[in-house]
Amino acid sequence: MSTLAPGEAVGAAALPLVHASLPVDEVILGRPTTAVHALATVGAVEVGIWEMTPGTASDTEVxxxxxxxxxxxxxxFVDSPLPAIEVDAGSVVRLAEGQRTVWTVTETLRKIYIA
Structure with missing residues (x-):
């Protein structure tokens, strides 16, 4: 895990990431992999980059x-009245602790997270 120093800049869209396979019990379809790179901790909040390759997987959110x-x-959103959402470049999304989700990635998804 690397942290961004005050005054330092990185190219978030091009930062190289190391991918790993998802746990078998989370994979629904395909062979998606994920990568995470923590950038900074601000107070008790972590900021980082997360990426998932095409496939379908379940998750429990923070x-x-x-x-x-x-x-x-x-x-x-599993077991929720919330409708499914489509996200792409520029989408801003809020997830809640404990929400169960199913992610179907059709083009490798890279996001900046604040958690």
Whole structure:
């Protein structure tokens, strides 16, 4: 894990990331991988970059706001009256602690998260 120093800048869209396979019990379709790179901790809040390659996977969320830098995905909210959402570059989304989701990524999705 690397942290961004005060006054330092990085190219978030092009920062190289190291991917790993998702746990088998989270994968629904395909062979998606994910990568995460923590950039900074501000107070008790972590800011970083997260990426997922095409495929479908389930997740249980943390309290988070994110901004999509690139890619496309559909996020479904399991056991919730919330409608599914489509996200792509420029989308800003709020997720709540404990929400169960299913992510279907059709173009590698890269986001900046604040959690």
């Amino acid at each position: 309290d988070e706001v994110f901004v999509v830098l690139a890619g496309h995905a559909r996020i479904e």
